[in-house]
Amino acid sequence: MKLQKLARPALLAIALAAGFGGAQAEDKVLNLYSARHYQTDEALYANFTKATGIRINRIDSDDAGVLTRLKNEGSASPADVVLLVDAARLVKAEQDGLFAPVKSQLLESRIPATLRGADSGKGSAWFGFSTRARVVVYNKLSVKKQDVDTYAELGEAKNKGRVCTRSGAHPYNLSLFGSMLERMGPEKTEAWLKGMVDNMARAPKGGDTDQIKAVASGECQVALTNSYYLARLMRSDKPEDRAVVEKVGVVFPDQQGEGTHVNVAGGAVAAHAKNRDAAVKFLEYLAGDEAQAYFANGNNEWPAVRSLKPGNPALEALGDFKQESVPIAAIGANQAKVQQMLDRVGYK
Template sequence: MKSTFGLRIAAAIFALAGTASVYAQENVLNLYSARHYQTDEELYANFTKQTGIRINRIEADDAVLMERLRTEGKNSPADVILLVDAARLWRAQVEGMFQPVKSKVLEERIPANLRGGDEGQGAQWFGLSTRARVIVYNKVSVKREEVATYESLADPVNKGKVCTRSGAHPYMLSLIGAMIERNGEAATEKWAQGMVVNFARPPRGGDTDQIKGVASGECGVALANSYYYARLLRSTKSEDREMMNKVGFVWPNQESSGTHMNVAGGAVAKNTRHRDAAVKFLEYLASDEAQAYFANGNNEWPVVSSSVIKNPVLQQMGKFKTENVSITAIGKNQVPAQKILDRVGYK
C-alpha cells in the first residue's frame, strides 16, 4: 500500500512538473496594466503581430494591481507590470514585486534617471513615457503671471480659486514628494496650508474634472497632467473646443526648478513564467515605433531622446524646462508627504 501510494505521488509530481514546463514555454504574455487607454490596443496588437506572442491583459489602477500581486504572491501569473506613477513604481520595487533585468537595448535607450533599482544587478523597472504636471487657469478670472509656479497657488491672491484632485492621489503625492526634495518639509507644509486656504471646493474628481471646473468658472486655477489637457485640445467635439477656448495653461517653475514630471513604467514581474517574452515586450515598448505611439496616440512624451514626435498638439504646447528630481527621492518622500497633507487637512 505504501509503495503504491508513493508511486501515485511521484506520478502526480511528474505530471505537475510537465504542466508547469509547458506553461512556461507557452507563447503568451500575462500583462498587469494600470494603463487604461484605448490607444494602447494598437501597441499590443503590433507586438503580437511582430512576435507571435499573445497578450493576456488585466487592467486596473495601480493600487488594485499591487494589492492583487500581494495576494497572489508566488502563484501570480503576471509576467509584466505597467504602472503609471513614480511613487507606485518605487513602492512596488521596495516590496519586491519586480525582478532585475539586464538588457543592452533597454540600457541604451532608457535614460539612467528613468530606471529603478541596482544597476549593477540590472534595473528593476524602466520608465517608458512621461507626463508633466501643468497649471490650468481661467483666462478671464486669473492672470497668468499670478500662477506661474506651484508655490504661487498658495499665495493669498489665489484665495478661493484653487481646485485639485484628492491629496491622497498618487499624482499629488508625487508632486508633493518632489517639492519636499526641492524645498524641504517645513516649506512644503506651509505651501500645503496655503493650498487648503485657497481651495475653491474640496478636492475631488480626476484631472479632466479640474479642467472643466476651470472652464466653468467654479475654479480659477487647477493642476492637471499634460496629456489630459492635450487630449481635450485634440478633441473634435464642439463642447470640448468651446471649453478649451476658456482656459490656458502654464509650464510651472520655468524660472527656477522646472516643471514636475511623472513617469509611466514597466517591469518584469518577480514570479514570471515567461521571462524572455517579458523582456522582449519591454524592449518593444522602448522601440521607435512604440515610443512614437505614446506621443502620437496618448499625448505623452517619449523617454527615448531620438523619438520623433508628430503630435501637433504637443508641438503646439512647446518646449519647457523640466525638474531634476530623482524618482527614488520622490518615492521615499511619500510618507512625509502624506503626513503633511494629514496635518493640514488636505483631503
C-alpha cells in the same frame, strides 16, 4: 487575448485559472498585468505578437489593483510584465519586492537614468516609457499668467479662493508633492500645502478633467492637471470641449527655477515571472521607435526616448519645456512623509 477587469478576488482566481493556466504550458506567451487602458495599445500589443510570435494575455486594473493582486498571489502569480501609470507606485512596488531587476543594454541606452528604477547591480527594477507633466491651468479672463507660473504661488495669498484640485492623496498629486518636498524641504513644503488648502475655492473632488472644466466655468480660477488631460480636450471634436480649451491658459511651472514636475508610465518584469525572456523582450520592444509612438500618443504623452518626436498636434501646440531633475526614486520615497503633512494641514 484580453481578460476583463475583475473586482472581486474570487472572480480573479477563476479568471487566472481559466485565462492563464493553459497559457503557461505554451512556449511563446506573455502574461501582462496592465493599468493602461488606451485604445491604441491594442495595436501596440498586436504588433509585438506579429514581430515576435509571442502571444499576450492581459488582465486590466488600476495601479492599486494590479499591485494588490501581485501581493496576494505571491510566488504563484502568473504575471510576467507589469505596466503602471504612476512613478510613486512603481517605486513602491520596487521597494515591496514585486519586480525583478533587468540588465539590458538596449533599455539603458534608450531610457534616461532619471526615468528608471535604481540600478541594484543586477539592473533596474522598472523603466519609464512615456512622460506627462503636472501643469497649471488658469482662467484667462480672471488670472494673470505671471501669478501662477510657479507651484509655490498656488499657496500664496494672492491666489486665495482661486484654487481647485482633485484629492491631495491621489497618486498624481502625491508625486508632485513628493517632488516639492525634495526641492523645498519639509518645513516649507508643509507651509505650501497649508497655503493651498487656505486658497481652495471648494473642497478637492473629481479628476483632472473636472478641474480644467471648473476653471473654464469660473467655479475656480486655477488648477493642477496632468498635461494629457488638457491635450485630450485640445484634440476633441466636441464643441463643448473646444469651448473649455478656449477659456483656459496653461503654464509649465518653474521654468525659471527647477523645472516642471514630470511623472511616468512604466513597466517592469514581475518578481516571479515564468516567461522572463519574453518579458524582457517586451520591455525592449516598448523602448523602440514604433512602440514609443503608440505608447505616447495613445494617451497624449511624451516618449521617454527623448530623441523622438511624437507627432502629436496637441503636444506640439503645448511646446517644449524645462523638466525637473528630481529623481523619480526620491519622489517615491517621500510619499509617506507627504501623506502625514496632508493629514496635518487638512488637505483632503
